[in-house]
Amino acid sequence: MQIAELSVLLVWAAATALTIALVAFAVDLGRRTEERVEARAEAHAEARTPVAVGAASSSGPAPGAPAAEPAAPRRRAAGIAMSTTWLGTALLLVAIVLRGLAAGRTPWANMYEFTLVGTFMALAVFLGLNVRRDVRFLGPFVAGLSVLFLVLGLNVFYVAATGVQPALQNYWLVIHVGVAISATGIFTVAFVASVLQLLRDSRDSGAPYLQRPGFRWLDRVPAPMSLEALSFRLNAVAFVLWTFTIIGGAIWAEHAWGRYWGWDPKEVWSFVVWVVYAAYLHARTTRGWDGRRAAWFVVVGYACVLFNFTGVNLIFNGKHSYSGLDAGTTAG
């Protein structure tokens, strides 16, 4: 029992570290916005060329080199933000491991645990991306969503650590649910990129609301084109994982429930998610449907992912749960 309590404490600690990261990321983005604006003004005063170089290279192999250099010494906030994100992620990992020890099984068998591991995956994807390229502009949003998910998990979905019913005692729990959580984590980061793409694109094309000074930070995020490329790459990986989740789920259902597909609400919504992201991939290659419109598919798809996780568990549940007779159907 003590291990379980320690795990909860660590989740709170992780949420705290991520809150600090959120603030630091926001400060960083705000500061850099001011610098950017100053730099722009200077550049205009001197010559027109440097701006053009800075803008063009944002999609090239050496992003923003000229613009980033003067700002570098003052990005202390970003450094704090990254360290606290690493810290929060590490704390969360320990919390998850302890949770598994307390329950004596893989720590992703219920909503609370799914929330923890999904949040961890999103953070890990964000940190992993950062090793290869600078995507710190995603930081405030990834950290913000993570804090939100963790606090929701602790307050709404929490259940005590314990074993699972016979239908869940299977290595497919590890594979199927594990892959589903990874896909969800990656979809989350891709969603952030697509939302930023939409916002930046709207601001660039003069949406009045987004011209307010409060949205100046949007100039600091990469151009819509490279956000869209980032989002696509993540969504492609997550889509393959999701496809595997569905196939794995069907194999497991064949073992546990005696049919590989039965249009149970969870299956329906997994299918809906899959079809929406398939539509996204087709939209990207259809003239007139790429760019902004494709990004909206990501928003809809991610909404379906969230609904599949929360709504389907909370609203449609009940039919299947514990009727001692049908032990097989309580896995929902």
Place this chain on the structure above:
Amino acid sequence: MSDKTTYRPEGIHDAFTEGGTPADRPADTAARRPTPPALGWRGMLRWTWRQLTSMRVALMLLMLLAVAAVPGSVLPQRSQDPAAVLEYLGDNPTLGEWLDRFGFFEVYSSAWFSAIYLLLFVSLVGCIVPRTLSHARALRNRPPKTPVRFGRFPATASATTTASPDAVVEAAATHLRGRFRRLPTFRVDTGSEEPRLGRPATRTVAAERGYLRETGNLLFHLALLGLLISVALGQLLHYRGQAIVTEGRGFANAVVDYDTFDKGAWFQPSSLVPFSMTLDDFHSEFASDTVAFAQARDFTADVTVTEPDGSSHPEEIKVNHPLTVDGAKIYLQGNGFAPELTVTDSEGQVAFAGRVPFLPEDQMYTSRGVVKVPDVSPGQEQVGMIGYFLPSAVVEEDGSARSVFPQPDNPLMVLEVYRGDLGLDEGVPQNVYNLDTANLTPSVDEDGETIKLLVRPGESVELPDGLGTVELGEDVPRYVALDLRHDPSLTFVLTFSLLALGGLAISLFTPRRRVWVRSWETTDDDGRPVTRVELAGLARGDDAGLQREVDAVLAAILGETDPGPDPGQDHSSTPRRTTGTTTATED
């Protein structure tokens, strides 16, 4: 966003640089024309076909499919829970009737849902067949000729070296082909050019990789088609039977031995292999810790299977571990208690003796069962009983009883007794788990309260109103609800799913790239002879790894051809290199 499409070099016009898809283009032209051409019915047909196989329509159908799937998760479905559908119809008579008329209680077999996915697959075939043909042609194509200018390509690199242009080309080609002769990474052509644009004669390399990308994409779509056909065949050929078996008893794999039996339209009776099975033992485990008190932990059925040839072998069935016998799978779907009851009527005749399955109604296995005793001695009233079986009974002070644990630690049977005409002689089938008490008289005490008989295993108790006695057997046998399924398509369903997954991964993660190298002899600033090397790269779609690929080729050229810094020579003989988008080439 059309400006985001890849840079299109002069002189190369194919699907790679156009960005679109072969099937997409004609359809798009058609889509731009809002009105169908007045070409008679043939023109109409062709126009409709083009519309249907366009990517735009595929996209609409996909979205429609997603939307159409949703109501089935909101409304109860007949195939899953017919009772919930009846309840819904009772609660919402008008709306329910309309919903029913439009198939909202059988969404996934409704005409509209089927129409959407069938149209989608027709569209897919129309899309994939021409693509497969053009891909088969493209597979024999050579990489496109080296473009004249490299300056505006998304990835470029250049350097000077002391190696000869021939050696440069050789090194580049070896690197691009990769380690495996049979499976080259790049398809590579080497060539030479006449002097041109102020350049002397040059050697060139043109290379292309990623033909597998389209192969994967086609494999994926074809596998989806295979999946659909396999699932449909499974629906037609399968059978499924359900049986309740108590400990020590068995059943045979024959249609008559099942309590319920479904089969597909093409079901072959020969697929029903006549084995038989007995349930030797059933045991269950439940958690007894406070956190998860009484949660199920394990169910195991020990059975003996007897094959048609008479041989028999012991087996085990668990939740998640179905037993496979002769191509059929047997699942453990439920379990409960089947107490042995004997009813003796007032004449002393045994009117009923048998095991009665009681259905668990809660986590503590409080189970409900019905006993119908129609075969009483002539002139006697028929008897019906509604019973509750409590595996671990606690009797409260007010006489009420409840079960506190699912295991049979302290079993108790509570019976309510009815008499009258059970209505079994009319020949109308009745639910064995239900007693219609409308025409029966309950046994009551002086206060008019229904009498509840308490019977423990091994006890015999007098029935009220002089109806006789009821005896509960000493041992309480367990029963299991078994589900037996045979679906010959399973292997195909799995194979096509995995092919689809593989095709998808290949098509999404195979980079599609072209790399060109040009090399010629020139002189450096000091007038010494050197070899100039220039590279350009182009990718289909966005590709973060393109520059790295180009750089790797350059590194290979310099690494393999550079003789190494010679102490006798000055610095200018060591390779000088520049890479990246900003590299300018002299034109």
